Amino acid sequence: MGNIWTIVLFLLGAAKGKEICYDHVGCFSDSEPWAGTAIRPLNVLPWSPERIGTRFLLYTNENPDTFQSLLPSDPSTVEASNFQADKKTRFIIHGFIDKGDESWLLDMCKNMFKVEEVNCICVDWKKGSQTTYTQAANNVRVVGAQVAQMLGMLSANYSYSPSQVHLIGHSLGAHVAGEAGSRTPGLGRITGLDPVEASFQGTPEEVRLDPSDAVFVDVIHTDAAPLIPFLGFGTKQQMGHLDFFPNGGEEMPGCEKNALSQIVDLDGIWAGTRDFVACNHLRSYKYYSESILSPDGFAAYPCDSYRAFESNKCFPCPDAGCPQMGHYADKFAGKTSEEQQKFFLNTGDSNSFARWRYGISITLSGRTVTGQVKVALFGNKGNTHQYDVFRGIIQPGSTHSSEFDAELDVGTIEKVKFLWNNNVVNPTLPRVGAAKITVQKGEEKTGYSFCSEDTVREDVLLTLLPCQTPGTV
Numbered sequence: 001m002g003n004i005w006t007i008v009l010f011l012l013g014a015a016k017g018k019e020i021c022y023d024h025v026g027c028f029s030d031s032e033p034w035a036g037t038a039i040r041p042l043n044v045l046p047w048s049p050e051r052i053g054t055r056f057l058l059y060t061n062e063n064p065d066t067f068q069s070l071l072p073s074d075p076s077t078v079e080a081s082n083f084q085a086d087k088k089t090r091f092i093i094h095g096f097i098d099k100g101d102e103s104w105l106l107d108m109c110k111n112m113f114k115v116e117e118v119n120c121i122c123v124d125w126k127k128g129s130q131t132t133y134t135q136a137a138n139n140v141r142v143v144g145a146q147v148a149q150m151l152g153m154l155s156a157n158y159s160y161s162p163s164q165v166h167l168i169g170h171s172l173g174a175h176v177a178g179e180a181g182s183r184t185p186g187l188g189r190i191t192g193l194d195p196v197e198a199s200f201q202g203t204p205e206e207v208r209l210d211p212s213d214a215v216f217v218d219v220i221h222t223d224a225a226p227l228i229p230f231l232g233f234g235t236k237q238q239m240g241h242l243d244f245f246p247n248g249g250e251e252m253p254g255c256e257k258n259a260l261s262q263i264v265d266l267d268g269i270w271a272g273t274r275d276f277v278a279c280n281h282l283r284s285y286k287y288y289s290e291s292i293l294s295p296d297g298f299a300a301y302p303c304d305s306y307r308a309f310e311s312n313k314c315f316p317c318p319d320a321g322c323p324q325m326g327h328y329a330d331k332f333a334g335k336t337s338e339e340q341q342k343f344f345l346n347t348g349d350s351n352s353f354a355r356w357r358y359g360i361s362i363t364l365s366g367r368t369v370t371g372q373v374k375v376a377l378f379g380n381k382g383n384t385h386q387y388d389v390f391r392g393i394i395q396p397g398s399t400h401s402s403e404f405d406a407e408l409d410v411g412t413i414e415k416v417k418f419l420w421n422n423n424v425v426n427p428t429l430p431r432v433g434a435a436k437i438t439v440q441k442g443e444e445k446t447g448y449s450f451c452s453e454d455t456v457r458e459d460v461l462l463t464l465l466p467c468q469t470p471g472t473v
Contacts, residue, residue, distance in 0.1 A: 020045045024073060025145035033204045034138070040199050040207075042134050046142040052128030054146045057100055058083060059109045059120045067101075070121065072150040075157040085158045088166065089119040091147060095171020095196060096136050100124020104285055108168075111292040112327075123147060129172065137199040140172050144179020151184050163188045163215065170285050171196045171233065174209050174219070178239075181213030182206065189330055192219040194234035194284035197227055201235040209239045216336055218242045218329040220287060221249040223280035233281040241336045244325040244343050246287060246298075248306035254349030255279035290353050291326025296409065297354025298325040299443050300343035309344040312403045315359050316442045346405045355405035357442040360389050362418075363399045366432035366455035370394065371422030377439060378417065379410030386419060394420065394432055413439055416450045418462040431455035437464050 017031025030036075030043040046052075057067035060082040068081040083089075090112065092105045100122045109120035128139035147167065154160035166189040169177035174192035181187045192209050200208040211217045219240035225232030232250060247253060291298050299322045303314035323332030325345060334341075347353040360375055371394050374386040387404040418434040433455035440447040450464035 017043065018045060022048050022142065024149055025049060025142055028138075028141055033207050034141075037203075039201070039203050040137075044134050044138045046138045046140075047128055047135070049142055049146060052125055052139055052142055052146075054128070054143055055100060055124040056150055057122040057124060059106065059113075059122070060084065061113050061117050064110055064113050067122065070150065072146060072153050075153055078154070078158065083119050084117070085154075085160050087117050087119055088164050089121060089154075089160075090166045090168060091121045091123055091177075093123040093143075093147070093167065093169040093173035093176045094125070094129065095169070095173045096129055096133060098129060098171070098173075099126035104282075104289070108285065108289045108292070111289055115292060121150075123173070123176070125176075133198065136172060137175075137196075140175045141179055144176045145183060147176065147180035148183035151180065151187070162186045165189075166191065167214070168288065169193065169195075169209075171281065174239075175200055175207075178209030178213045181209075181217075187214040189216045189218070190214040190240075191288065191326075191329070192217065192239055193288055194220060194222045194224075194281050195239055196233055197224075197235040197237075198233075201237050211239070211241050211336075211340065216241055216330055218244070218323075218325075218335075220244045220246065220284045220325060222246060222252055222283040222287070223250070223278075225250040225280075233278060234284070238340045238342065240340065242323055242329055242332065242341050242343060244300050244323075244329075244345070245306060246283075246300075246325060246345050246347050248310075248344070250280070252280045252283040252349075253347065255283065286351075287347060287353055288326045290351070291324065291328065294352070294354040295324065295328050296443075297352075297356065298345060298347070299323075299357065300325045300345040301357075301442065302341060303344045304342075306344050312359075312401065314344065315357065315403050316440055316444065322443055348407060352407075355407065356409045357403060357405050359401065359403045359440040359442070359447075360387075361399060361401045361438040361447075362389055362434050363397070363436045364394055364432065365396050365435040365453075366394075367430040368393065368395050369422060369426070369430045369432060370424070371420050371432070371458070373400070373434075374419045375434075375437065376417045376419075377406065377410045377413055378415045379413045381411030382408050383410060384408065386417075409441075413448050413450075415466075416464045418452075418456075418464060419459065420456075421458045426458075429457055431457055433462055434464060436467065 019029045021027040035043040056070040062082045071077045105122040125143045167177035168191045170193040174195035177190045217240035223232045223234035224236035301314045303309040320334045372391040376386045377384045384406040389402045390400040420432045438447045438449045449467045451467035452464045456462045
């Protein structure tokens with residue numbers, strides 16, 4: 001009889017799953033939802049804090065180039081550092097196969113120091129991330145608990161409020177931030193930079209980043225195509241209060257993949273080809289870093305889909321305004337409505353990534369011909385290059401609308417230049433013009449109108465100046 005009870009107890013234990021406990025960070029189980037599911041089939045327990053070897057590297061405006069190490073178990077390391085309890089603290093947490101002393105983390109800190117006084121802490125868990133993917137995905141839980149331990153120590157010893165803390169996590173690091181946030185009531189903000197899909201998409205909220213993990217959670221998706229067969233590392237699932245899908249969230253300009261990258265072994269992907277294969281995935285932190293120095297260059301538009309956005313159906317910004325993707329997303333008035341919100345925008349294909357969206361409406365004049373129409377904006381801050389506005393039959397009196405993403409904010413628009421061509425020899429030398437062009441910047445409610453009574457031949461620039469309102473000279 002004793003043997004039967006032993007077997008029963010053993011089976012119950014197997015069903016319950018194994019559990020492992022570590023000092024200061026608590027216990028971790030490999031039962032559902034952490035394992036034994038379709039999304040997480042393997043039973044893997046996270047490594048110990050000692051084996052992961054997480055380091056907290058503090059940079060401040062006083063020590064922007066060399067870090068000071070903080071230990072969550074030793075408050076005296078904070079006492080001896082440049083940590084300032086009256087300033088915000090932003091943690092930057094890397095992801096799979098990455099490391100905390102990689103240049104992009106420090107570059108992000110340095111951009112912050114240009115615009116604010118802040119404690120910038122790079123979380124280095126490279127020993128725990130440079131292993132098999134499944135193990136790294138489980139090590140996330142211990143690293144998140146260690147970040148929470150650090151926040152608890154700051155709160156207990158320095159009365160430092162979690163509301164002053166912003167966790168910025170890339171890839172697996174986004175889920176580290178989620179784990180830390182779920183253990184830290186009142187955490188101010190989490191930014192998920194392309195949260196990784198594998199082992200997390202479709203799991204319960206306790207496993208992954210979700211809006212309950214901080215007072216405000218914003219997410220940037222740059223590699224949301226399915227992992228198989230497109231090798232998209234990031235998740236398409238909305239995980240924040242505001243989810244941003246730049247360029248549609250799947251293929252970033254300047255990141256064209258080739259057949260070499262069609263590998264499906266996550267563990268073999270990164271070595272030596274990280275920047276090439278994972279280009280879309282890495283764009284998320286590059287956009288964020290640039291957004292720190294470009295407070296109005298990443299305006300994002302609420303929209304049902306990227307197709308609708310590209311079809312000019314989501315312009316201009318609604319009355320509530322548009323959030324800025326990245327560093328300044330928390331300035332958006334409606335940032336934490338009950339419903340999760342989706343936003344779209346376009347970026348450039350390399351530095352600089354910032355873009356400013358303009359809407360154009362053009363009323364044509366002159367002859368009826370086939371051709372294309374281009375427009376350039378000239379303002380007190382600079383001018384754009386020429387953008388295609390219309391192709392087809394150019395008819396006098398017809399009006400056409402379009403939108404484009406300019407590489408700069410031209411400021412106050414002073415004039416607009418119009419150009420047309422059709423690349424067909426026409427012995428009659430037809431003349432075409434723009435009677436009126438109205439321009440609107442995406443974040444503004446007002447349109448500005450420019451007029452001309454002239455017409456021009458093909459490939460000759462026509463300058464339109466502000467329309468004269470009745471009664472003005």
